Amino acid sequence: MLTDAVATRLKDLEVIDRVEDALQLQALVESGQLPAAGVSAFVVPLGLRGGQVRSATAPFIQDTEETLAVVLALRALTALDARAKTSLTGLITAVIDVIAGWEPEGQPDTFRLGRAFLISIQKGVLLYQIEFSLSSSLRITP
Numbered sequence: 357m358l359t360d361a362v363a364t365r366l367k368d369l370e371v372i373d374r375v376e377d378a379l380q381l382q383a384l385v386e387s388g389q390l391p392a393a394g395v396s397a398f399v400v401p402l403g404l405r406g407g408q409v410r411s412a413t414a415p416f417i418q419d420t421e422e423t424l425a426v427v428l429a430l431r432a433l434t435a436l437d438a439r440a441k442t443s444l445t446g447l448i449t450a451v452i453d454v455i456a457g458w459e460p461e462g463q464p465d466t467f468r469l470g471r472a473f474l475i476s477i478q479k480g481v482l483l484y485q486i487e488f489s490l491s492s493s494l495r496i497t498p
Contacts, residue, residue, distance in 0.1 A: 358490060359399045359424055361460040366426065371450050372397045381427060388479075395447065398427040402487065406494075415497040423470060423489045426451055431480050448472060448484065455488050465491045 359377065366375045373394035381398035407419030428447060452469055459466040470487035477483075 358422055358460060358463075359401050362424060362426065362455060362488075363397075363399045365454055365458065366397050366399070366451070369450055369454060371395060371447050372428075375399065381429075384429075394430070396429045397451070398429065400425045400427055407491075410493070415495050418494045420492050420494055421489050422492065423487060426455070426486045426488070427475070428482075428484045428486070430482050444482075444484075448486065451486055455486075460490075463490060463492060 363375045366372055373396060375397045378398060378400040402423040402425050405421045407421060409418045411417040455467050456469045457466050467488045467490050470489050472486040475483035475485050
């Protein structure tokens with residue numbers, strides 16, 4: 357899975373205070389205690405899709421596409437306004453710029469932007485999801 361590589365890359369962005377995984381996001385949502393301040397990013401695996409089988413004999417080769425999301429969580433716009441680092445649009449653009457077109461080490465392709473959308477604004481917390489996909493392949497030698 358590519359979530360660790362994406363999380364490491366996001367940690368270099370100055371506009372994000374903390375980067376966590378899907379389990380941390382789930383725990384925060386279930387507890388009802390989303391981040392009190394600052395900007396958090398959660399890297400969430402969305403799935404792995406099998407594609408065309410290129411070889412049914414040894415080695416087995418099948419195209420794949422892995423999709424993940426970066427979920428941004430912030431207290432409305434107050435976290436951004438207080439630090440005057442960027443606007444919401446600037447934050448979204450920064451995440452897209454650092455992931456889209458990037459080829460993680462050992463991967464044969466670069467990330468593509470899938471879609472980006474507002475998940476919710478509740479209790480002053482804004483959640484925004486940005487999805488990325490990367491094509492690869494399975495190579496299995498029996």
